[in-house]
Amino acid sequence: MNPLFDFHVNQTRRQFFASVGLSLGGVGLGLCDARSQTPVAYAPGSPIAPVHPALPGLPHFAAKAKAVIYLHMNGAPSQIDLWDHKPQMQRYFNETLPESVRRGQRLSTMTSGQGRHPVAPTKFKFSQHGRCGTWVSELLPHTAKHVDDICLIKTIHTNAINHDPACTFVMTGSEVPGKASMGSWLAYGLGAETQNLPAFVVFTPRFPASGNGQALFTRMWSSGFLPTRFNGVALRGTGDPVLYVQNPQGVTGDDRRAMLDALARLNQRNFERLGDPETLTRIAQYEMAFRMQTSVPDLVDLSREPQRTLDMYGPDVRVPGTFTNSAIMARRLVERGVRVVQILHRGWDQHGDLPRALKNQCDDTDRGTGALLQDLKNNGMLDDTLVIWGGEFGRTVYSQGTLTRENYGRDHHPRNFCMWLAGGGIQGGMTYGETDDFSYNIVDKPCHLLDLYATVLKCLGIDHERLSFRHQGLDQKLTGVESAQVIPELLA
Numbered sequence: 001m002n003p004l005f006d007f008h009v010n011q012t013r014r015q016f017f018a019s020v021g022l023s024l025g026g027v028g029l030g031l032c033d034a035r036s037q038t039p040v041a042y043a044p045g046s047p048i049a050p051v052h053p054a055l056p057g058l059p060h061f062a063a064k065a066k067a068v069i070y071l072h073m074n075g076a077p078s079q080i081d082l083w084d085h086k087p088q089m090q091r092y093f094n095e096t097l098p099e100s101v102r103r104g105q106r107l108s109t110m111t112s113g114q115g116r117h118p119v120a121p122t123k124f125k126f127s128q129h130g131r132c133g134t135w136v137s138e139l140l141p142h143t144a145k146h147v148d149d150i151c152l153i154k155t156i157h158t159n160a161i162n163h164d165p166a167c168t169f170v171m172t173g174s175e176v177p178g179k180a181s182m183g184s185w186l187a188y189g190l191g192a193e194t195q196n197l198p199a200f201v202v203f204t205p206r207f208p209a210s211g212n213g214q215a216l217f218t219r220m221w222s223s224g225f226l227p228t229r230f231n232g233v234a235l236r237g238t239g240d241p242v243l244y245v246q247n248p249q250g251v252t253g254d255d256r257r258a259m260l261d262a263l264a265r266l267n268q269r270n271f272e273r274l275g276d277p278e279t280l281t282r283i284a285q286y287e288m289a290f291r292m293q294t295s296v297p298d299l300v301d302l303s304r305e306p307q308r309t310l311d312m313y314g315p316d317v318r319v320p321g322t323f324t325n326s327a328i329m330a331r332r333l334v335e336r337g338v339r340v341v342q343i344l345h346r347g348w349d350q351h352g353d354l355p356r357a358l359k360n361q362c363d364d365t366d367r368g369t370g371a372l373l374q375d376l377k378n379n380g381m382l383d384d385t386l387v388i389w390g391g392e393f394g395r396t397v398y399s400q401g402t403l404t405r406e407n408y409g410r411d412h413h414p415r416n417f418c419m420w421l422a423g424g425g426i427q428g429g430m431t432y433g434e435t436d437d438f439s440y441n442i443v444d445k446p447c448h449l450l451d452l453y454a455t456v457l458k459c460l461g462i463d464h465e466r467l468s469f470r471h472q473g474l475d476q477k478l479t480g481v482e483s484a485q486v487i488p489e490l491l492a
Contacts, residue, residue: 064425211347237321
């Protein structure tokens with residue numbers, strides 16, 4: 001690969017980005033007085049160029065959603081214990097999973113060597129909720145209050161059987177590392193309305209000690225082959241939300257402004273000489289860091305939130321680093337014009353001691369999830385904010401290791417699992433698809449992850465076939481090169 005050749009091939013594209021606000025004039029002094037740190041909101045129709053412009057021609061058509069909040073339960077929550085109600089399994093307790101159900105499908109190495117695979121019915125009670133009557137586990141009482149706004153998809157399936165490739169796939173549409181994450185694709189295609197915050201923000205809250213926490217790789221919110229300015233920006237739960245944003249001791253705002261202006265001029269010259277788009281990213285990131293000095297403290301300050309809202313989230317809402325605090329921050333970020341907020345909550349990998357560990361995970365997240373949905377609704381934001389909840393695959397109906405009525409574990413199961421969507425152009429109060437009596441195979445309306453993402457992009461006004469980026473001789477897309485289909489039944 002010859003970088004200079006690539007620079008020349010893409011020169012027209014780079015010139016376009018330089019002209020719409022990612023050079024010194026657009027990202028630097030065009031919005032703020034050189035001596036002022038006061039955020040200025042961008043209004044549609046303003047002569048000031050936006051910091052996060054959309055690509056020309058996007059959205060492709062009228063969008064129902066303008067923002068996404070993705071609640072990723074990393075480690076794979078058990079669909080059998082939470083959403084896929086299978087009361088008939090109780091009569092199969094401890095019986096070996098029939099080969100007619102398994103059908104020779106591959107197992108992970110953690111259970112492929114077991115002498116037998118005993119059926120483990122859930123120990124948790126299910127009940128129907130809402131006007132729609134969706135069955136929900138007793139572990140999710142707060143989320144259950146909102147099923148009339150939720151579209152539950154029971155037949156999601158994926159390609160990978162192990163966490164790392166499955167998490168990479170669910171976040172980027174490919175098991176191969178190096179691809180762009182969904183949040184980065186949306187930031188690249190649609191930009192954002194905020195002038196003082198990133199277009200794509202990530203939280204990685206802490207989780208109960210009983211949880212088996214899989215590693216979170218930055219590729220899950222990376223821009224991959226897209227310019228690095230579309231990376232997700234992770235806000236920390238302890239200390240400064242963003243490292244190195246604040247001025248060092250003895251450096252004033254005026255000092256920092258003068259330094260950034262001088263540095264931007266040098267970087268602009270370097271870009272004009274070499275045409276490297278990462279130089280524009282550097283200019284944009286320095287300017288964004290300057291603006292975040294005032295926008296982030298305002299973001300995390302909950303003092304002006306109504307007490308009834310804080311009470312709805314519960315006591316953890318004021319504790320940085322919790323899932324609940326991340327949930328209210330998600331609403332506040334979307335309210336300020338951020339395009340995508342991603343919360344990655346770990347600890348859902350329960351190969352053993354599932355009843356205790358799963359309950360702890362739900363206790364940690366359910367109230368915050370329900371409060372987020374209600375908060376969005378109270379603020380008139382749910383109609384144009386798409387909320388996604390799910391993991392990277394499902395869990396097996398058979399027990400891994402010792403099985404009793406009160407205790408069991410479950411292995412990985414990519415053949416079917418549950419995810420739900422709410423708001424932003426999605427048909428609420430419905431369940432899509434059905435699995436067999438063992439929640440092991442799909443019997444009606446399969447939904448591949450890439451079909452789900454084609455549908456998500458549709459809600460945001462994007463034709464998934466037309467949002468692409470040329471890389472390594474291929475027009476790369478979030479939904480890949482194989483055929484993916486929008487599922488019209490999910491749309492409002």
